[in-house]
Amino acid sequence: xxxxxxxxxxxxxxxxxxxxxxxxxxxxxxxxxxxxxxxxxxxxxxxxxxxxxxxxxxxxxxxxxxxxxxxxxxxxxxxxxxxxxxxxxxxxxxxxxxxxxxxxxxxxxxxxxxxxxxxxxxxxxxxxxxxxxxxxxxxxxxxxxxxxxxxxxxxxxxxxxxxxxxxxxxxxxxxxxxxxxxxxxxxxxxxxxxxxxxxxxxxxxxxxxxxxxxxxxxxxxxxxxxxxxxxxxxxxxxxxxxxxxxxxxxxxxxxxxxxxxxxxxxxxxxxxxxxxxxxxxxxxxxxxxxxxxxxxxxxxxxxxxxxxxxxxxxxxxxxxxxxxxxxxxx
Numbered sequence: 001x002x003x004x005x006x007x008x009x010x011x012x013x014x015x016x017x018x019x020x021x022x023x024x025x026x027x028x029x030x031x032x033x034x035x036x037x038x039x040x041x042x043x044x045x046x047x048x049x050x051x052x053x054x055x056x057x058x059x060x061x062x063x064x065x066x067x068x069x070x071x072x073x074x075x076x077x078x079x080x081x082x083x084x085x086x087x088x089x090x091x092x093x094x095x096x097x098x099x100x101x102x103x104x105x106x107x108x109x110x111x112x113x114x115x116x117x118x119x120x121x122x123x124x125x126x127x128x129x130x131x132x133x134x135x136x137x138x139x140x141x142x143x144x145x146x147x148x149x150x151x152x153x154x155x156x157x158x159x160x161x162x163x164x165x166x167x168x169x170x171x172x173x174x175x176x177x178x179x180x181x182x183x184x185x186x187x188x189x190x191x192x193x194x195x196x197x198x199x200x201x202x203x204x205x206x207x208x209x210x211x212x213x214x215x216x217x218x219x220x221x222x223x224x225x226x227x228x229x230x231x232x233x234x235x236x237x238x239x240x241x242x243x244x245x246x247x248x249x250x251x252x253x254x255x256x257x258x259x260x261x262x263x264x265x266x267x268x269x270x271x272x273x274x275x276x277x278x279x280x281x282x283x284x285x286x287x288x289x290x291x292x293x294x295x296x297x298x299x300x301x302x303x304x305x306x307x308x309x310x311x312x313x314x315x316x317x318x319x320x321x322x323x324x325x326x327x328x329x330x
Contacts (some may be wrong), residue, residue, distance in 0.1 A: 026280040048193045049234060051147040055140065056290070060197045063144060067191035070148035071155055073184035079152075079159045084175055087163060095259050098164055100185040102252030102302055107311065110304025111244030158185060161252070203227040249291045250300030 048067060052060045085091055162181045166174055206223025209216060258266040271289040274293065278289045 044322050048147060048151070048190070049196050049237070051143045052197050055136075055143075057201055058138065059136075061194055063140060064190055064194050064197060066144045067147045067151065068186060070144065071151045071190070072186045073154050074148070074152045074188060075159060076179065079156055080175070080182060083159045083178055084171065085161045085175060088171065094160065094164055095225055095256050098157075098160045099253055099256035101160055102249040102256065103152075103307065104153065105157065105245045105248075105249030106253070106300040106304035107307040108304075109242050109249060110301055111308055112242045112245075113301070113304075113307060155182075155258065196230075196237070199233075200227055200230045203230065243297065246300035246304065247297040248300075250296035250298070250303065251292070253303060254296060265295075265299065 006288045010307070049062070051067065052063050057064060086097070159178060159182065162178060166177055195222045203226025207220050207227060209223065211219050254269065255264045257263070269292055275289040276291045277284040277288040
């Protein structure tokens with residue numbers, strides 16, 4: 001009896017060790033795959049705060065919460081099953097879809113640069129948020145819906161990048177990694193967004209602190225610094241987010257072309273990064289990354305520059321005509 005019990009406990013211990021190893025493997029793959037999508041994550045965090053501009057302070061966190069829930073729903077209910085279905089039944093489609101998403105990122109990023117240089121050319125979906133009218137609740141609903149729509153595209157790119165970064169494995173392993181990335185990135189992005197949108201309120205509270213010496217003046221000075229610094233931080237985030245869209249999109253296109261045998265851009269970029277980094281031996285990794293990001297950004301700007309007139313004069317009018325036909329038929 002005791003021998004059987006010992007054998008059973010040994011089997012249980014073996015299963016626990018195997019489960020722990022599997023969980024560790026899932027966590028490691030999720031961390032590695034999540035870092036591949038870092039550029040899109042940065043853009044997601046940079047874009048979202050603008051959707052709460054103009055609302056009362058007490059509505060800011062509820063709005064961020066609604067957007068976060070919508071983002072998580074999109075990832076878990078739509079994008080995760082879609083990614084697994086692609087992986088199982090049409091793995092050949094992952095790279096083209098990834099490149100299509102990369103082209104979209106290039107277009108969006110370059111379009112933002114174009115709008116910064118020529119602000120009188122209002123972009124439709126950006127003007128949409130500024131021209132809202134109606135009740136506060138209707139405005140909030142429209143802003144949330146617009147944010148979730150934008151997030152869906154960025155989330156699709158995150159999930160596609162994650163899927164492409166995963167090694168071959170079981171269905172459940174890939175599903176677990178995608179789910180962890182979806183939940184982790186959503187929590188991280190919207191946690192940061194919540195901190196950003198409430199930082200000015202926290203700074204204002206610190207600036208009005210009635211604390212006495214020796215720390216009172218320090219606390220009030222810190223609060224004033226936060227309040228004055230937030231507009232600068234938001235502008236920097238917008239710039240970083242735009243740059244991230246362009247270099248991530250360009251990098252995706254470059255690696256996609258390499259998959260199809262057009263390896264010259266990736267090869268030249270790698271050679272330039274290695275050669276440049278060799279001149280700065282104390283920061284090789286950083287310099288190589290900067291050169292690669294710059295090359296990817298140039299590709300992204302070139303592709304985005306081609307897509308802007310194509311979208312404005314061909315795709316957008318065609319979509320409007322199709323939408324008009326559907327409305328008439330309905």
